[in-house]
Amino acid sequence: MKISYNWLKQFLQVEWNAEKTGELLTDLGLEVEGIETRESIKGSLAGVVVGKVLTCEQHPNADRLKVTTVDLGKEEPVQIVCGAPNVAAGQTVPVATIGTILYDDKGEGFKIKKGKIRGEESHGMICAEDELGLGSSHDGIMVLDKDLKVGTPASEVFDIEIDQVFEIGLTPNRADAMSHFGVARDLRAGLIQHGINLELISPSVSNFHVDERTLRIEVEVENKELAPRYCGISITDIEVKDSPEWIQNRLKAIGLTPKNNVVDITNYVMHELGQPLHAFDAQQVKGNKIVVKTLDEGTKFTTLDDVERELHKDDIMICDAEDNPLCIAGVFGGIGSGVTEKTSSVFLESAYFNPVSVRKTAKRHALNTDASFRFERGIDINFTEYALKRAALLLEEYAGGKIASDVMDFYPEKVEDFQVFLSYENAFRLIGQEIDKETIKNILASLEIRISSETEGGLGLTIPSYRVDVQREADIIEEILRVYGYNSINFSHKLNTSISFDSDKEVKIENIVANQLTSLGFYETMANSLTKEEYISLTENLKSEHNVEMLNPLSNDLKVMRQSLLFSGLESISYNINRQNNSLKLYEFGKTYHKYESGYQENKHLTLFVSGDRTKESWKVDNKTSDFFYVKGVVNSIFGRLGMKNLKSSPIKSDVFSEGITLSLGKKKLADVGVVKKKVLKEFGIKQEVLFVDFDWSTTLELTGNKKVKVMDLPKFPAVKRDLALLLDQKISFKEVYNLAFQSERKLLKDVDLFDVYEGKNLPEGKKSYAVSFVLQDESKTLADKQIDKIMQKLQQTFEKNLDAVLR
Structure with missing residues (x-):
């Protein structure tokens, strides 16, 4: 949220420089993320x-x-x-x-x-x-x-205005500070604690009066729960033209583009007082009647951005007497009822709409407007009429308008100020020290929180309606503390801590593996469990019907829970590569989330991502690109550290890999290791090779924790290992090599493993190189060289015949 310092000074004549004021605002909980100098004319005509x-x-x-x-x-x-x-x-x-x-x-x-x-x-x-x-x-x-x-x-x-603009990171609970007046009100409370008691100057509406009652537009609200208060007024003889320069400067300072005097004044009052307003061309209001209601599901409505939208049955709509929709209440106006150069009379709306309803409507239609930002957080219901009169007076002055009706005010159930009791004992306990009671009273007074009763033990308080976030005693204590100043609270120089011994075996195992990976140069990442729904389309292994969807997602990019850790990891890889950090080794412990017919399911995973060079560039060491063999060695070292040996390699089945293997122990799958397909990498803008390892961490923990010790005789006769470097077509997978090997030699062949893949220079187009190892063993005798050579020749001939392989 942007706040103009010059605008702020209209309400509070503070003489501090912008930096000092920004520090105080941050201390008050309105965190200033930056201060930007803005000029009404860029460059200020220097030269x-x-x-x-x-x-x-x-x-x-x-x-x-x-x-x-x-x-x-x-x-x-x-x-x-x-x-x-x-x-x-x-x-x-x-x-x-x-x-x-x-x-x-x-x-x-x-x-x-x-x-x-x-x-x-x-x-x-x-x-x-x-x-x-x-x-x-x-x-x-x-x-x-x-x-x-x-x-x-x-x-x-020329009149050139130079302004400082605060960028405030407003937290969702601070609805009272969504305007310049609200920030000024909070700043005044902070200044009082610094011994500076300034008058808070609010815009006067004492001159408001009806000029002529010539255009009365009735107001009807069908559901008071959706619109607890609705105010409106008619203004005639409007001349739509440019706004005065001072209004344009105020709007430009906070990043708004001036349009015309009517629209600019509604925007100005909204950012001044925090009350959204909307001006309808009165000639488009059929039957001189405004009806606040909901319409049938699927009703078509074209908004100001010229987009036709289908309405939901719960969307609050502003309609005329003929049920023509004019505006999505609290969110966006309609193209047919907006103010144009031909507009001569307007109906000005100032209302309070149900925050939950506005938020759902804004999300449904993917509309995030300044008005919806305020309505969905909760504005001051008792400010609607005041803001309406303020805007009407500005339209009189700068658009030549005449107020042509009384204020139409639908407010059937007045909202009373909230009552809270504050215990001094609880306040001192939560704050951590005793604060003078008179100081507490002064702070409450500066926040416009009235003391309705007082006892020895505490205060009965009346909370103003604009503080929708202050409903409990703890909220009051937080208000006292932030104005008093967190930095003013004494702290002990004695540090107390407790030592706990973690007996959780799973945590211990994770720490062992994390320490090992860190020692190998890996960095741990923690990605968001929420992700894009579109990622599912990158693989046939994941199904959209298994998505765990958010009921009220913050955005389309955070719409579902992740079914795989691959895509969030590739986001990190892409982010780093785009910032010239091309050599990466990352790992993440995380969960995947699935919705099955039997119910929801969470699975633990450990994933590794490797891309680029193995080590940092140095004159001492020749750079080596990370490859499949390197990653497989890291995986084996992890399993070795956990005491898991004799893992079985088999061809990978996941379609996100171009090449890879699956490591298993018995019949239980432990990890997928391989090279991510270029097609998948392309979706993230990644042009370099990425190696990916996905551990089924739940199974790994299960086998590590419950591993039984089995004693057996060492083999009496040694195993023999032979390697072949095969030149193959790119479309051939390791699975085909694996299956053909065991079909060719069933008796003595014990294991087939892929330990390197090369695709690059000096290879014919459309070809790749596989480095494959074969383990041979006879449990009854030592294998002779002649027998070994015969088997390897047989394997080579099988690959040549069935795969058109060439021995490199």
């Missing part, structure tokens, strides 16, 4: 001065150019080539001198340089109003008052 045209002659080489000499208040006049049709001798004009930076309507700057135009030197530029940011006209140069002194800086001639 632009008042000049006087002494001579003006036709350019010798161009029909549309003039050669002028201009007095800038220096010893010698300068020559400037000008193309404006209205330039003439004797004029007083604004001149951008050499070195001046001017800005276009997009905020991009260009520097005025000395140059030649069609052979004639030019030492500056005589400016039009659009070139200076003073207007939109480009018909000719600006002609200034002839009485202005030559050489005077233009910044002294």
Whole structure:
């Protein structure tokens, strides 16, 4: 949320600099995330001065150019080539001198340089109003008052406003601070604690009166639960035009683009007082009646952004007497009832809508507006009429309007201020020290919390309606503490701590593995368990019907619980690569979430991500790119540390891998290890190879914790290991190599393992290289070389015949 310091000073005449005020706001809980200097005219016309045209002659080489000499208040006049049709001798004009930076309507700057135009030197530029940011006209140069002194800086001639704008990270509970007036109210309370007691100046509406009762628009609210209060008023004789400059400056400072006086005034009052307003073209309100109601499911409605939307049966709508929808209440207006240049009368709305209903509607239609931001957090229901009168008076003054009806005010059940009792004992206990009782009373008074009763043990308090977040005694204590100052609370120099011994075996195992991975150069990540629903489409292994969906998601990017840790990890890989951190080794302990017919299920996983070089670049060590063999070694070292040996390798089945293996113990799968498909990486903008390991951590913990010790004789006869480097087509998988090997030799072949994959330089197009190891063993005798060679030759011939393999 942006807050203009100049605007803030309209309510509170504080003399502190912006940095000091920002520190106090942060201490009060309105965290200032940054302070930006804003100028009503970018660059503040630095380098632009008042000049006087002494001579003006036709350019010798161009029909549309003039050669002028201009007095800038220096010893010698300068020559400037000008193309404006209205330039003439004797004029007083604004001149951008050499070195001046001017800005276009997009905020991009260009520097005025000395140059030649069609052979004639030019030492500056005589400016039009659009070139200076003073207007939109480009018909000719600006002609200034002839009485202005030559050489005077233009910044002294024109009213340029320089402002500091606070970027406040507003927490959802602080609905009372969603406006400049609300922030000023809080700032005043903080200043009082610093011994500065300033008057809080609120805009006066005492001059409000009905000019003529010529346009009465009735108000009907069908459901008081959805709209507990609805105020409106008719204003005629409106002239839609540009807003006054001071309103435009206020809106521009907080990042809003001025549109016209009617719309700007509603926006101005909303950011001033926190009450959203909406102006309807009164001629579009059929039957001179406003009806607040819900419409049938699927009703079509075109909003101001020219998008046709289907309404939900619970959306609060503003309609006319003929049930024509005019506006989605509290969220967005309709294109047919908005204010245009032809508008001559308006119906001005100021209301309180049910916060929950507004929030659901905004989420359903993916509309996040300034109005919905305020309504869904809860505005002050007792401020609606005051804000309406404030806006009506501004429309009278700056749009020439006449108030043409009494205020229509639907408010059947007045909301009473909330009552809370504060115990001094509880306050001191939660704060951690005793605070003077008079100080507490002064703080409460500065927050407009009234003391309705007082006893020796505490205070009976009345909470103002705008503090919708203060409903409990603990909330009151928090208010006292934040205004008193957290930094003012004494703390002990004695540090107390407790030592606990964690007996959780699973945590111990995780810590063992985490320490091992960290020692290998891996960094732990913790990704959000919420993710995009679209990621499911990247693999056939995951099903959309198994998604655990959020009932009220914060955004479409956080709509479902993750079914795999792969995609959140690839987001981290992409984020780092985009910031030139290309060599990555990451790991994460996390859960996946699934919805099955039998119910919801959570599974524990450990995932590894490796990409780029194994080690940091150094003159001591040759850079080696991380590959499948390296990652498989890391995985084996983890299982070895957990005492799990003799793992079985089999071809991987997951379609997110281009190559890989599955490691199992007995019939239980422990991990998938492989290279992520380029098609998947492309979705994340990743162009380099990424190796991924997915441990079924629940199964790993189960087998680690309940592993039985089995004693058996060591093999009497040694096993023999042989390797083959095979050149294969890229479409061939390790699974085919694995199955063919066991089909060829069933008796003596004990294991087949893929320990390296190479796809790169010096290989024919469409080919890849597999490095495969074969373990042979005869339990009754030692294998002879002749027998081993025969088996390996048989395997080689099988691969050549069935896979067109070539031995490298």
